[in-house]
Structures are given as structure tokens and as C-alpha cells.
Amino acid sequence: MTNKPDTLIILTPGFPENEADSTCIPPQQIFVKALKDNYPRLNIIVLTFYYPFCSSRYQWHGVDVISFGGNGKGRIYSKVTGIRAWAGLKKINKEYHIIGLLSFWLGKCAFIGSWFAEKYHLKHYCWILGQDAKAGNKYVRRINPKGKSLIGLSDFIVAEFKKNYGIIPEYTIPVGIDTSLFNETAAERTIDIIGAGSFIPLKQYHVFVEVIKLLKEDFPGIKTCICGDGPEMMHLRTMIDIMDLEDNIKLLGRQTHAQVLALMQKSKIFLHTSNYEGFGAVCLEALYAGAQVVSFVKPMDTDIENWHIVEDKETMVRSLRTILQNQDLKHQSVFPYSIHDNAKAAMELFDYNLAAIS
Numbered sequence: 001m002t003n004k005p006d007t008l009i010i011l012t013p014g015f016p017e018n019e020a021d022s023t024c025i026p027p028q029q030i031f032v033k034a035l036k037d038n039y040p041r042l043n044i045i046v047l048t049f050y051y052p053f054c055s056s057r058y059q060w061h062g063v064d065v066i067s068f069g070g071n072g073k074g075r076i077y078s079k080v081t082g083i084r085a086w087a088g089l090k091k092i093n094k095e096y097h098i099i100g101l102l103s104f105w106l107g108k109c110a111f112i113g114s115w116f117a118e119k120y121h122l123k124h125y126c127w128i129l130g131q132d133a134k135a136g137n138k139y140v141r142r143i144n145p146k147g148k149s150l151i152g153l154s155d156f157i158v159a160e161f162k163k164n165y166g167i168i169p170e171y172t173i174p175v176g177i178d179t180s181l182f183n184e185t186a187a188e189r190t191i192d193i194i195g196a197g198s199f200i201p202l203k204q205y206h207v208f209v210e211v212i213k214l215l216k217e218d219f220p221g222i223k224t225c226i227c228g229d230g231p232e233m234m235h236l237r238t239m240i241d242i243m244d245l246e247d248n249i250k251l252l253g254r255q256t257h258a259q260v261l262a263l264m265q266k267s268k269i270f271l272h273t274s275n276y277e278g279f280g281a282v283c284l285e286a287l288y289a290g291a292q293v294v295s296f297v298k299p300m301d302t303d304i305e306n307w308h309i310v311e312d313k314e315t316m317v318r319s320l321r322t323i324l325q326n327q328d329l330k331h332q333s334v335f336p337y338s339i340h341d342n343a344k345a346a347m348e349l350f351d352y353n354l355a356a357i358s
Contacts, residue, residue, distance in 0.1 A: 007043040007096035008035070008350065009089065011109035014051035015065055018058070022257035024051065027175045027281035028104055028129075034178065034343040036062050042352065043096060047088060049081055049109055082112055089116045098122055100350040106132040106150075107139050114143050125349055127151045128161055128169060130278035131202075135164040151346075154279040154299035173346055174300065175281045176339030177288055181258065187266045189331060192223050192324060194267040194291070196260050196282050197274070199230030206232075207273040207313055209239045212249055214317050219324060224271075225250040227260050264289035268331070269323055271316075272296075283307065290331035292323050305334045 010032060016024045036044055045064045050071035057066050066088055070081030089112070092098065100123035103110035110126040117124030128150060132139075150169035152158035162168045193212070197203045205226060212224055226236075226249065233251065240249050255263070260282075264270060270286030272295035279299040286293050287306055294316060298309040308323075310316040323329065347353070 004095065004097040005043040006041075006352070007045060007092065007098050008347075008352075009092065009098055009101040009113075010044065010046045010104065011085070011101060011113045012046060012048050012104040013107065013109060015046050015048035015067070016060060017052040017067075019060055023254060025104075026257050030178050030181075030281075030339050031176070031343060031346075032063060033061050034176070034339040035347070038340055038343050039347060039352070042099075042347075045092060045096075047085055047109075049085060078108070082108065085109075085112050086116065093120060099352050100124065102127065102346065105129050106137060106143070106145070110145075111139050111143055114145065114149070123350055125149055125151055125171075125346075127153065127173070128157050128278070129153050130157070131276065133157045133161040133164065133278070134276070137164075140165050140167075151349075155301045156297060156299045157278045171349065173342050174337050175279045175284060176337040176342040177281065177284050177335075178339050179288060179335065182261055182288060183265060187262070189266060189268045190223065191225060191263065191267040192219070193269045193271050193320065194225055194227070194263055194286075195271050195273065196227040196255075196264075197272075197280075199228050199232035199236060201232065202274060202276060203228075203232075204273040204275055205236055206239060207316075208271055209236060209243065209245065209249060211271070211273075211313060211317055211320065212245060213243045215320060215324070216245070216248055218321060222248050222324075224248060225252050225263065227252050227255040227263065229254040261285060261289060264291055267291045268329065269294060269320060271320070273316075284337060287334040287336070290333055292329070294319050294323070304336050307334075 014024055016029050048067045052067045053069050053071050055067060055069040068081045068084050070077055101113045101117050103113040103126045106126050106128050113124050147168045147170045151171045151173050152169040154174055158169050158172055195208050199205055215222055240246060264286045268291060270291045270293045272280055272283055275296060277297040283293045293307045294310060296310060308319050310319050
């Protein structure tokens with residue numbers, strides 16, 4: 001019988017630098033907070049490899065976070081980061097009773113986590129969260145994982161990983177949302193269409209602009225906005241200017257998580273133009289905010305109420321036009337996945353049920 005505290009180790013490329021940092025991997029930080037809320041007696045230690053950019057140790061909502069600050073410092077420093085993570089794990093293993101390790105994304109963190117777990121006979125699960133399921137992930141070959149050690153974020157991710165690597169993740173734990181983050185009072189739906197995310201090619205925000213241009217023919221006063229920032233910002237500004245959409249599309253820049261949720265509650269439709277998505281938490285947040293969701297990617301095999309899946313830009317325009325023309329459109333909340341249920345599902349994998357709050 002050990003007197004060492006039960007401890008779950010989470011390995012991640014990045015983590016919020018403080019409790020006010022709401023824009024760093026919001027779905028994962030909400031998940032970690034839900035773990036702590038539901039299992040207050042469980043000691044949780046997060047090892048974050050690349051962000052924050054400095055080495056430090058700090059508390060985050062009662063969770064112990066160790067940052068190695070390994071971002072942007074070259075291959076040699078990346079190896080040093082791996083060595084430091086290994087040393088940190090050995091130290092933790094001496095001081096605590098590790099019930100298991102959970103890695104976010106199948107990458108360097110999962111490589112270190114799986115190696116350490118094998119050496120010390122510990123449980124390790126890797127949560128495949130998005131682009132790590134695509135073909136060409138070198139860490140799949142390096143780790144050579146078994147399906148029983150893999151968690152897919154969605155049915156789409158499970159199918160994608162099977163297609164690319166011939167391995168079927170045995171578990172599926174979808175993204176969840178925390179309803180306590182939303183305003184309780186209803187807001188007027190003054191925004192016709194909203195988008196939110198990083199301005200990178202994968203997200204295809206040029207499609208968003210092109211779609212609004214086509215919709216303007218039927219809805220000349222259409223009001224839309226996009227929350228986010230990134231390398232595509234100037235290109236999008238240029239497109240908006242050339243297409244004469246300054247009065248129709250507002251680029252709001254980076255917003256806090258709370259600001260994005262408040263804007264969703266003022267919106268009729270959330271438009272997600274990404275051509276690849278593990279499971280966009282923003283889509284679930286928009287559904288709970290009462291917005292209709294239109295996207296290219298279907299995350300789960302089962303249909304989700306008020307979530308409209310389209311095949312291409314033309315069908316996207318038709319779907320949006322139909323929704324905007326609906327004078328009887330209702331804006332009820334849709335809540336398919338609770339972050340607290342997902343936290344409990346994850347802890348069941350580690351056979352840990354102590355002091356779970358129901």
C-alpha cells in the first residue's frame with residue numbers, strides 16, 4: 001500500500017500560461033479543468049513541451065503545470081526538451097503514485113509518454129485530436145501503437161486513422177463543452193453568420209468570404225464576422241476590399257474565449273469552412289449558443305441536431321440561403337456532449353473512480 005498521492009500525468013505540446021489565457025487550446029484546457037472539478041482528490045500534473053515559451057512551474061486551477069519552453073529553438077533544443085521531460089517523469093514517478101499518462105496528439109509528447117509507460121509498466125493513452133490522424137505522421141511508425149492505447153476525438157478521426165495506418169483506435173471520446181461559460185440571458189440575434197478560428201489555409205476562410213459574396217446577391221444587408229488571427233489575415237482583408245464586402249464582413253481579430261461565446265449567442269449561423277477537422281469544439285459551442293451550424297466535415301456518424309453538413313461551396317450557399325430565409329427559425333440550445341461526461345469516460349480508462357462528483 002502506497003502513501004504517495006494518486007497522480008495523472010498529461011503530456012501536451014502547449015498549455016495556458018496562466019488562468020487568464022483562454023485562447024490556448026480551449027477544448028483541452030476545459031477538459032483538464034473538468035478532470036480537476038470532477039476528481040478533486042486526484043493530483044494532476046501537466047507537462048507542456050513547447051508553450052509557454054519559458055521554463056517554469058506554476059499552478060492552474062489547482063493543476064500543477066511544468067513548462068519546458070522548448071518552442072522555436074531548433075532540433076538540438078527539441079532533443080534537450082525530450083531529455084528534460086524524461087527526467088521530469090522519473091522524478092514524478094519517485095514522488096507520486098502515477099495512475100497513468102495521457103498524451104494530447106500523437107506526436108513527440110506521445111512518443112515520450114509511451115516510451116516511459118512501457119519502461120515503468122504504466123498505463124498510457126494517446127488522444128488523437130486532429131491532423132495527427134493524417135497520413136505522414138512519423139510518430140506512428142516510431143511509437144507503433146496498438147489500438148487499445150488510442151483514443152479518437154471523433155468517428156471521423158477513427159476512420160481517418162484506420163484509413164492511413166490500418167490501426168483502429170479502440171476508444172472514442174469526443175470534444176465537450178462547459179455550459180457554465182455561457183451567458184444565461186438571451187441576446188438579440190444581430191449577426192447573421194459568424195466564424196471563429198485561426199486564419200490558416202486549412203481553415204479555408206477565403207471560402208467564407210466567397211460564400212458571403214454570393215449570399216449578398218439575395219441578402220444585400222447581410223451582417224457577418226470572423227473571430228481570429230493568423231497569416232491569412234491580410235489576404236482576407238484584400239479579398240473583402242476587392243469584393244466590396246466591408247459592410248458585410250468584419251474581421252474582429254483575436255477574441256477571448258468568453259467574447260467568442262457571447263458573439264455566438266448573438267448569431268443566427270456558425271459557418272465552419274475548414275476542409276479537415278477532428279471535431280471542432282467551436283461547432284458544439286455554437287450549437288449550445290443556439291446557432292445553426294454549417295460545415296464540410298461530419299465528425300460523428302450519427303446526425304447532430306441543427307448541424308448541417310454540405311459537400312461543396314455551392315451546397316453550402318444553398319444551405320445558408322435556406323436557413324436565412326426561414327422566418328420561423330428557432331434558436332434552442334443543442335447539447336450533445338458534456339465535458340464532465342467526457343472527463344469521466346477518460347478516467348474510466350485508468351480505472352479511477354475515487355471521489356468523482358456526480
